[in-house]
Amino acid sequence: MRQAAMIVVLAGALGLSGCSGLNDRNQKMLSGAAIGAGVGAVGTVLTGGCVTCGTVIGGAVGTGVGYIMHENEEARK
Numbered sequence: 001m002r003q004a005a006m007i008v009v010l011a012g013a014l015g016l017s018g019c020s021g022l023n024d025r026n027q028k029m030l031s032g033a034a035i036g037a038g039v040g041a042v043g044t045v046l047t048g049g050c051v052t053c054g055t056v057i058g059g060a061v062g063t064g065v066g067y068i069m070h071e072n073e074e075a076r077k
Contacts, residue, residue: 007041007055029066036062 022030040058044051 003045003051007037007051025067025070028070029063032062032064032066032069033059034062036060036065 037055037059039062040054040056041051043049043058044054
């Protein structure tokens with residue numbers, strides 16, 4: 001559980017600090033990756049799985065969701 005907490009904190013810090021010079025699409029993708037990595041880490045801890053695998057998969061899914069959300073917003077404009 002301690003390892004998962006560290007991963008969540010690091011992912012959150014990177015997600016918040018890395019958004020300063022990015023465009024809107026990249027910000028959404030980075031935020032999605034940070035949220036997805038945190039959710040993946042916590043989820044695998046709760047289910048007894050591999051924390052690293054959950055973090056990587058969650059980050060990848062979060063990045064994809066961030067990209068799709070940006071594209072949907074652009075299509076509405």
